[in-house]
Amino acid sequence: MADPLVVLEGVTKSFGTEIVTQVLHGIDLAIQPAEFTALAGPSGSGKSTLLNLLGLLDRPTSGRILLAGRDTSGLSDDERSAVRGRSLGFVFQFHHLLPEFTALENVMMPMLAAKGREEKGMRERAFSLLDEIGLADRASYRATKLSGGQQQRVAVARALVLEPPLVLADEPTGNLDTESGAQVFELLRRVSAEHRTAFLVVTHDERIAARCDRILTMVDGRIRSDERNART
Amino acid sequence: MPFEVLVALRFLREGKIQTILILSGIGVGVAVIVFLSALIGGLQESLIERTLGTQAHIVVRAPEDLVRPVTQGSPGLAVAPRVERPAQRLRSIVGWPQTLELLLALPRVRAASPTVAGAAFALRGLANRSVALRGIEPSSFRRIIDMGPRMTAGEFRVDATNAVIGVELAADLGVSVGDKVRLETPAGRSEVFLVAGVFDVGNKDLNARWVFVSLRAAQTLLDLAGGISTIELKVAEIFDAERVAEEIVARTGLQADSWMKLNQQLLVGLRSQSASSWMIQFFVVVAVALGIASVLVVSVVQKSREIGILKAMGTRTVQVVRIFLVQGTVLGLAGSVFGSALGAGLSFFFASLAKNPDGSATFPVNLSPGLFLGATAIATFTGLLAAVAPAERAASLDPAEVIRYG
Ligand SMILES: Nc1ncnc2c1ncn2[C@@H]1O[C@H](COP(=O)(O)OP(=O)(O)O)[C@@H](O)[C@H]1O
Numbered sequence: 001m002a003d004p005l006v007v008l009e010g011v012t013k014s015f016g017t018e019i020v021t022q023v024l025h026g027i028d029l030a031i032q033p034a035e036f037t038a039l040a041g042p043s044g045s046g047k048s049t050l051l052n053l054l055g056l057l058d059r060p061t062s063g064r065i066l067l068a069g070r071d072t073s074g075l076s077d078d079e080r081s082a083v084r085g086r087s088l089g090f091v092f093q094f095h096h097l098l099p100e101f102t103a104l105e106n107v108m109m110p111m112l113a114a115k116g117r118e119e120k121g122m123r124e125r126a127f128s129l130l131d132e133i134g135l136a137d138r139a140s141y142r143a144t145k146l147s148g149g150q151q152q153r154v155a156v157a158r159a160l161v162l163e164p165p166l167v168l169a170d171e172p173t174g175n176l177d178t179e180s181g182a183q184v185f186e187l188l189r190r191v192s193a194e195h196r197t198a199f200l201v202v203t204h205d206e207r208i209a210a211r212c213d214r215i216l217t218m219v220d221g222r223i224r225s226d227e228r229n230a231r232t
Numbered sequence: 233m234p235f236e237v238l239v240a241l242r243f244l245r246e247g248k249i250q251t252i253l254i255l256s257g258i259g260v261g262v263a264v265i266v267f268l269s270a271l272i273g274g275l276q277e278s279l280i281e282r283t284l285g286t287q288a289h290i291v292v293r294a295p296e297d298l299v300r301p302v303t304q305g306s307p308g309l310a311v312a313p314r315v316e317r318p319a320q321r322l323r324s325i326v327g328w329p330q331t332l333e334l335l336l337a338l339p340r341v342r343a344a345s346p347t348v349a350g351a352a353f354a355l356r357g358l359a360n361r362s363v364a365l366r367g368i369e370p371s372s373f374r375r376i377i378d379m380g381p382r383m384t385a386g387e388f389r390v391d392a393t394n395a396v397i398g399v400e401l402a403a404d405l406g407v408s409v410g411d412k413v414r415l416e417t418p419a420g421r422s423e424v425f426l427v428a429g430v431f432d433v434g435n436k437d438l439n440a441r442w443v444f445v446s447l448r449a450a451q452t453l454l455d456l457a458g459g460i461s462t463i464e465l466k467v468a469e470i471f472d473a474e475r476v477a478e479e480i481v482a483r484t485g486l487q488a489d490s491w492m493k494l495n496q497q498l499l500v501g502l503r504s505q506s507a508s509s510w511m512i513q514f515f516v517v518v519a520v521a522l523g524i525a526s527v528l529v530v531s532v533v534q535k536s537r538e539i540g541i542l543k544a545m546g547t548r549t550v551q552v553v554r555i556f557l558v559q560g561t562v563l564g565l566a567g568s569v570f571g572s573a574l575g576a577g578l579s580f581f582f583a584s585l586a587k588n589p590d591g592s593a594t595f596p597v598n599l600s601p602g603l604f605l606g607a608t609a610i611a612t613f614t615g616l617l618a619a620v621a622p623a624e625r626a627a628s629l630d631p632a633e634v635i636r637y638g
């Protein structure tokens with residue numbers, strides 16, 4: 001088996017200074033390249049907290065997070081931003097896109113932030129991704145003029161634009177109706193296979209979880225079960 | 233276009249009403265600065281111009297006669313209880329041609345003219361007026377005070393037989409161009425001159441007292457054969473006059489009075505005027521800065537989701553800071569362009585309100601390109617500075633927090 005993309009070793013997370021609540025209790029976890037993983041569990045079990053740690057949006061209270069074999073705890077905020085831009089993609093449940101920009105510009109945004117200005121080929125690359133998710137005809141629409149499902153698909157394109165090895169998605173279908181939700185999930189599976197991108201998808205939906213390579217279930221800040229799905 | 237500028241401009245464009253309001257605020261502030269500077273600058277310039285139109289920048293003369301009092305009593309010598317200033321005689325500057333050359337060689341001196349000045353009486357028939365006799369050398373004096381454009385009749389010609397007098401004196405004596413006038417000095421010498429021209433320098437007193445004759449005629453009348461009493465100077469920068477005068481005193485031992493010393497009241501007035509105008513402008517700048525800062529602080533709160541998303545996508549902290557600094561700078565720049573136009577319009581309108589009889593503005597305004605550049609630079613820099621605190625706030629936003637609570 002290839003080297004894991006991410007490894008968590010004994011990661012804990014507590015919030016608060018006076019009243020300390022421990023949300024994560026010693027998480028050990030490894031995610032393999034191109035693996036499509038569901039993260040399930042009841043509300044409040046610590047899924048989003050874990051995702052934020054994996055995404056370098058937050059720092060663990062103790063334990064180590066290794067990205068591509070490299071310990072991330074010593075990185076400065078700017079280095080973490082750089083790693084985030086290069087190695088990770090995000091799809092959030094709410095407020096997915098920048099409302100001031102068009103669909104195409106939203107997809108371009110991670111490239112612009114990384115390079116500092118528009119360069120040749122960026123527009124074409126963003127457009128081909130929009131085409132891939134079936135929204136080429138909406139390229140010049142303002143983000144706010146798109147439906148919820150369309151916005152979420154644009155967010156997926158944006159997460160993929162820098163070809164990160166891992167995309168983190170926190171309840172990407174949680175805010176959508178069943179049909180658009182299913183559409184977005186299909187898209188995630190397809191691009192994961194086509195781009196050989198690992199996905200970690202937080203979901204409540206058991207039918208969705210059942211269609212992933214691997215299902216992690218969290219309860220009270222611990223990983224209760226870690227199953228591989230035989231079907232895939 | 234750099235990424236930060238792109239995002240900054242979109243943020244501003246999206247916050248339409250806020251952007252328009254703050255731009256108006258900055259514009260009004262800049263307009264006040266431009267208008268006030270133009271007005272005060274114009275007023276001061278015309279005041280100085282009017283004062284210096286009839287004055288040399290520096291007048292150099294022989295040092296005053298001094299009394300050396302006995303300060304220490306010695307046997308048989310009484311100490312004077314009071315020292316009386318001696319009556320001043322008209323004295324010539326010793327070796328004046330060399331002095332003139334030396335003064336002209338000073339780097340900041342633009343022109344110098346030897347003159348003879350003294351008291352005299354102008355007589356015609358029974359009329360008799362006390363006047364200030366000014367013996368001049370027309371070719372060099374023209375560069376100290378240009379009388380040509382101030383002539384109301386005749387021409388500015390002084391020689392062995394011609395003299396030039398002011399309108400007030402002409403009326404007092406009942407003479408006009410071509411008439412004869414007798415000039416008599418306290419020393420008892422007298423000479424008859426033809427009035428070659430009549431001038432009006434815009435000052436009733438000077439129009440009644442000044443009588444221009446040739447240098448030689450004045451030397452004869454005032455018993456100063458071959459000598460001159462004063463050298464009048466123009467300097468390149470009018471506010472250098474006092475420093476140049478001090479330098480002349482130090483180098484020649486002569487007495488040198490600058491226009492600044494002779495018009496201290498005016499200068500004090502101008503300085504306090506400038507000071508109050510600076511004060512007003514300072515507070516306007518502070519108000520503009522607070523306005524920009526508060527708009528940007530609100531915008532940081534409103535855009536915290538977007539900032540969180542940008543950070544999650546890999547935008548670095550410096551980039552977030554720059555996005556807000558650019559917004560402040562753009563606001564300052566755009567507001568000052570609008571404000572400059574408004575201030576210029578206001579100035580012209582104000583200048584057109586009141587006119588002198590000769591058609592010039594009663595309140596002259598001085599709109600120089602430098603004024604606009606200065607106001608624009610101040611507003612832009614203010615915008616940049618005002619954006620620092622909001623930018624730091626934006627930079628310190630925790631993306632995890634923002635994304636969790638939206
Ligand atoms: N910043 C925080 N400060 C304090 N408590 C937090 C914070 N973030 C999360 N929590 C708590 O941690 C627990 C897990 O939250 P979360 O990771 O969002 O769960 P999930 O995503 O599984 O619903 C919750 O009880 C929540 O209240």
Ligand SMILES: [Mg+2]
Pocket residue numbers: 047048049
């Ligand atoms: Mg959650």
